[in-house]
Amino acid sequence: MLSKAIIKDIQSLQHKKFRDESNAFLAEGPKVVKELLLSGVFKCKMVYALADWINNADKKLSDTFIDKVQLVTPEELEKIANYSTPNQVVAIFEKRKESAPIDLKDQITLVLDNIQDPGNLGTIIRTSDWFGVKNIICSKNTADLYNSKVVQSTMASLARVNLYYTDPVEWLKKNKEVKVFAASLLGEPLKNFRGTKEAILLIGNEANGLSEEIQSFAIHDITIPRNGVAESLNAAIATAIILYELKN
Amino acid sequence: MLSKAIIKDIQSLQHKKFRDESNAFLAEGPKVVKELLLSGVFKCKMVYALADWINNADKKLSDTFIDKVQLVTPEELEKIANYSTPNQVVAIFEKRKESAPIDLKDQITLVLDNIQDPGNLGTIIRTSDWFGVKNIICSKNTADLYNSKVVQSTMASLARVNLYYTDPVEWLKKNKEVKVFAASLLGEPLKNFRGTKEAILLIGNEANGLSEEIQSFAIHDITIPRNGVAESLNAAIATAIILYELKN
Numbered sequence: 034m035l036s037k038a039i040i041k042d043i044q045s046l047q048h049k050k051f052r053d054e055s056n057a058f059l060a061e062g063p064k065v066v067k068e069l070l071l072s073g074v075f076k077c078k079m080v081y082a083l084a085d086w087i088n089n090a091d092k093k094l095s096d097t098f099i100d101k102v103q104l105v106t107p108e109e110l111e112k113i114a115n116y117s118t119p120n121q122v123v124a125i126f127e128k129r130k131e132s133a134p135i136d137l138k139d140q141i142t143l144v145l146d147n148i149q150d151p152g153n154l155g156t157i158i159r160t161s162d163w164f165g166v167k168n169i170i171c172s173k174n175t176a177d178l179y180n181s182k183v184v185q186s187t188m189a190s191l192a193r194v195n196l197y198y199t200d201p202v203e204w205l206k207k208n209k210e211v212k213v214f215a216a217s218l219l220g221e222p223l224k225n226f227r228g229t230k231e232a233i234l235l236i237g238n239e240a241n242g243l244s245e246e247i248q249s250f251a252i253h254d255i256t257i258p259r260n261g262v263a264e265s266l267n268a269a270i271a272t273a274i275i276l277y278e279l280k281n
Numbered sequence: 282m283l284s285k286a287i288i289k290d291i292q293s294l295q296h297k298k299f300r301d302e303s304n305a306f307l308a309e310g311p312k313v314v315k316e317l318l319l320s321g322v323f324k325c326k327m328v329y330a331l332a333d334w335i336n337n338a339d340k341k342l343s344d345t346f347i348d349k350v351q352l353v354t355p356e357e358l359e360k361i362a363n364y365s366t367p368n369q370v371v372a373i374f375e376k377r378k379e380s381a382p383i384d385l386k387d388q389i390t391l392v393l394d395n396i397q398d399p400g401n402l403g404t405i406i407r408t409s410d411w412f413g414v415k416n417i418i419c420s421k422n423t424a425d426l427y428n429s430k431v432v433q434s435t436m437a438s439l440a441r442v443n444l445y446y447t448d449p450v451e452w453l454k455k456n457k458e459v460k461v462f463a464a465s466l467l468g469e470p471l472k473n474f475r476g477t478k479e480a481i482l483l484i485g486n487e488a489n490g491l492s493e494e495i496q497s498f499a500i501h502d503i504t505i506p507r508n509g510v511a512e513s514l515n516a517a518i519a520t521a522i523i524l525y526e527l528k529n
Binding site: 159 | 471509517
């Protein structure tokens with residue numbers, strides 16, 4: 034049985050402050066938990082699971098991490114989980130130490146400026162993983178990678194993409210050897226950039242765009258042609274379309 | 282002042298059952314409310330707004346709809362609004378009568394099979410509007426267009442894209458003159474289809490893909506090439522990338 038104190042501790046991981054203090058984060062559901070356990074990227078601290086997960090669904094995995102696995106009741110799981118969909122399992126992992134990307138050669142590297150929506154950030158990470166982007170630089174006001182909505186919407190891609198939170202301006206100053214492109218509503222058509230294998234791609238906040246200082250590093254503004262009426266595209270959608278075209 | 286009964290009525294619009302019964306839905310925030318009011322597509326039933334919206338933010342609009350506008354306090358607004366971001370205004374609109382698309386010529390038409398996530402549906406509608414898609418056919422188990430998360434994430438594009446909920450199989454049987462493509466993980470590379478101006482595009486649920494019966498209508502399966510590791514792409518992301526390539 035989980036004590037009230039433990040339940041409170043786990044629930045506190047919903048908040049960045051407590052995630053930072055305890056250097057830990059929460060992952061939910063069989064798919065995400067399994068992939069994160071198997072990746073070995075994040076050290077597992079605890080797994081809270083229903084009997085069915087332990088004895089059936091992921092028995093082998095459960096046996097491997099047996100000293101970390103604690104049986105919980107459906108009622109307890111509901112208290113510590115964020116999502117109401119049938120979840121079976123919640124795990125606590127240690128955050129990993131962030132590191133600046135070392136090599137940007139022959140790669141697309143993203144720079145996210147103020148992407149506040151956790152769902153958008155998670156989707157950008159998952160899409161980056163699909164297209165083989167290894168590194169994402171995030172401004173400090175971008176959503177937290179360990180926010181549970183981000184963790185869930187990455188579908189475990191967070192184990193394969195390196196996120197580095199820093200001041201993008203300072204980082205861009207130090208990385209002048211790679212061409213910088215900016216996603217923009219008023220630029221050159223995206224198809225002109227088809228097959229660009231190496232670039233830094235700046236993605237701004239939907240409402241406010243890129244900060245002027247970050248924008249000033251771009252040698253090309255890239256625009257996705259509009260055939261219809263909508264004012265703008267969601268930031269994750271724009272990122273995905275640009276990555277597709279650059280990578281093909 | 283809003284009576285308890287009125288507040289309860291407005292809150293009930295969170296649920297599809299009550300939206301269907303009252304033939305109405307809720308829109309929130311200055312941007313979405315303004316665009317829906319200006320579009321004239323949905324008949325406005327009521328606008329609940331803070332003094333600032335009425336007297337400053339959208340004074341002209343507020344004057345036009347003066348007989349529908351009711352002043353509320355921030356506390357009242359919070360009770361009737363879904364989102365905690367500063368909202369200023371909530372409006373109730375009449376749902377519009379659904380109609381089957383009449384003409385599919387020279388167009389891309391989407392068929393969504395079981396897209397349950399409201400955020401995904403909203404993003405698909407917004408992206409469709411960007412790329413000039415006029416009609417989306419939705420299976421009955423796809424999220425409700427008038428779900429407030431859908432309404433918000435469309436950013437008012439729901440006024441410009443026609444959604445028609447029906448049995449996709451029956452609908453596809455009646456529309457044999459347009460080529461049908463399916464988004465798939467195992468198909469021909471998307472770039473082979475660049476510049477396809479007329480098509481019906483089938484989009485399935487991320488977890489389960491398309492139902493076999495719907496899939497059987499497709500003459501081509503389209504795949505977005507993967508350069509990385511992620512198992513799949515989010516349904517809205519896949520739709521956006523395919524629309525971009527077809528339209529360019």
